[in-house]
Amino acid sequence: MSNAKALPLLESPAAPCCPPLSERPLTAEESVRTATMFKALGDPVRLRLFSMVASHEGGEACVCDISDVGVSQPTVSHHLKKLKDAGLLTSERRGTWVYYRVEPSVVAAMGQLLTARD
Amino acid sequence: MSNAKALPLLESPAAPCCPPLSERPLTAEESVRTATMFKALGDPVRLRLFSMVASHEGGEACVCDISDVGVSQPTVSHHLKKLKDAGLLTSERRGTWVYYRVEPSVVAAMGQLLTARD
Numbered sequence: 001m002s003n004a005k006a007l008p009l010l011e012s013p014a015a016p017c018c019p020p021l022s023e024r025p026l027t028a029e030e031s032v033r034t035a036t037m038f039k040a041l042g043d044p045v046r047l048r049l050f051s052m053v054a055s056h057e058g059g060e061a062c063v064c065d066i067s068d069v070g071v072s073q074p075t076v077s078h079h080l081k082k083l084k085d086a087g088l089l090t091s092e093r094r095g096t097w098v099y100y101r102v103e104p105s106v107v108a109a110m111g112q113l114l115t116a117r118d
Numbered sequence: 119m120s121n122a123k124a125l126p127l128l129e130s131p132a133a134p135c136c137p138p139l140s141e142r143p144l145t146a147e148e149s150v151r152t153a154t155m156f157k158a159l160g161d162p163v164r165l166r167l168f169s170m171v172a173s174h175e176g177g178e179a180c181v182c183d184i185s186d187v188g189v190s191q192p193t194v195s196h197h198l199k200k201l202k203d204a205g206l207l208t209s210e211r212r213g214t215w216v217y218y219r220v221e222p223s224v225v226a227a228m229g230q231l232l233t234a235r236d
């Protein structure tokens with residue numbers, strides 16, 4: 001299954017709030033909320049793990065699917081949890097493993113912030 | 119002048135390299151380069167300043183245009199320099215002031231990373 005083509009924007013309570021950054025300045029409160037999400041992708045290992053989950057078959061991955069990133073499995077779990085805490089991933093336990101999936105509304109809203117205004 | 123509508127993607131040497139994160143995992147080298155840019159937006163004050171430059175009349179701003187962010191002018195300058203170092207802003211000195219402008223190719227490439235694959 002590929003990720004949804006038409007992304008539901010701004011439906012998640014965790015989603016950034018805002019129009020493209022070129023349209024108007026963020027308020028202090030908006031920037032606190034939104035910076036958390038950019039910060040979560042601001043670490044090379046975490047960004048790479050995020051891309052592994054995002055591009056994994058079926059749109060989800062567990063720690064068991066991810067290797068070869070040069071860090072231990074507990075460190076992978078730690079980073080995935082940070083991405084989840086930032087609202088970028090959701091998780092579901094199934095049997096032994098926790099499966100992670102990209103939260104498309106949050107990622108799409110981040111992408112929207114970076115688009116140019118008309 | 120508003121920002122260009124049709125953004126020239128991936129033309130800057132500083133631009134992230136890559137297709138949407140949902141398409142394939144980033145390599146280690148790609149994620150190091152790209153995480154730097156997300157990290158630059160991962161601080162609330164810096165993100166807010168970035169939005170102020172991006173949305174400022176004429177698409178550019180100097181420290182003299184930016185106030186009311188709760189930090190001193192030297193701190194504003196420091197953050198703007200960090201955004202420049204990350205490739206998100208360009209700068210030009212004119213008289214007393216340095217003017218900052220968003221680098222649209224880099225920002226568009228970051229936005230592209232966050233789009234869903236078809």
